[in-house]
Amino acid sequence: MALDPVRDARGAPRYRCICDDCGREDTVAARHGRDGSDGHGQAVSKIQRLGWSYIGKRLRCGTCEAKRKVEKMAARTGQKTPAETAPREPTRVQKREIMDILNEVYDHDRQCYCGGETDDTVAKVLNVMPGWVAGIRDEFFGPGGTNDDMAALGDEIRKFMQDTQARLTAAKLEVESLEAVIGRVSSMSKTLDQIKDAVGPRNLVRVK
Numbered sequence: 175m176a177l178d179p180v181r182d183a184r185g186a187p188r189y190r191c192i193c194d195d196c197g198r199e200d201t202v203a204a205r206h207g208r209d210g211s212d213g214h215g216q217a218v219s220k221i222q223r224l225g226w227s228y229i230g231k232r233l234r235c236g237t238c239e240a241k242r243k244v245e246k247m248a249a250r251t252g253q254k255t256p257a258e259t260a261p262r263e264p265t266r267v268q269k270r271e272i273m274d275i276l277n278e279v280y281d282h283d284r285q286c287y288c289g290g291e292t293d294d295t296v297a298k299v300l301n302v303m304p305g306w307v308a309g310i311r312d313e314f315f316g317p318g319g320t321n322d323d324m325a326a327l328g329d330e331i332r333k334f335m336q337d338t339q340a341r342l343t344a345a346k347l348e349v350e351s352l353e354a355v356i357g358r359v360s361s362m363s364k365t366l367d368q369i370k371d372a373v374g375p376r377n378l379v380r381v382k
């Protein structure tokens with residue numbers, strides 16, 4: 175700690191406070207006492223009022239104290255999240271919690287999740303790794319590939335495909351029937367041409 179007992183021009187006792195981080199100086203009025211260090215307490219409380227800090231016998235000016243706080247905060251938020259530092263295996267308690275929630279949201283009879291639940295949604299609720307849920311679900315419950323929502327969507331897709339197939343078949347029949355009609359009309363047209371030729375202007379003249 176850098177606290178120097180000094181005196182001002184008129185001889186009044188002062189302490190020169192030096193920032194241990196950057197060397198900045200400030201001066202406060204404080205009695206020195208007999209050996210020059212008795213006034214430390216008073217000097218420290220005065221310099222603290224000016225925004226300085228005195229932590230772990232280290233004196234810091236306002237700027238350096240603010241910097242220290244920011245760095246400390248950054249170090250804390252830079253720490254890994256629980257998921258990153260989590261052990262590879264769930265604890266007994268976590269296993270039981272996963273079992274409990276699977277009992278609620280997994281349909282034993284139909285071998286699928288209820289509603290929109292998945293390994294991920296269960297993991298999120300318990301704040302555990304989705305892989306743990308998948309492992310326990312596989313071992314004690316059943317496959318996790320589907321849930322009610324997916325099944326419902328699957329049904330919808332199947333119905334749509336059936337409807338579309340039926341419409342396609344109907345359209346094909348319609349095309350065939352139109353082709354048949356066109357065939358008939360074109361053969362009628364040929365016959366008409368033959369009749370025209372037979373009763374052409376030359377022959378008509380002859381009739382006259």
Ligand SMILES: [Zn+2]
Pocket residue numbers: 193194195196197198234235236237238239
């Ligand atoms: Zn400083």
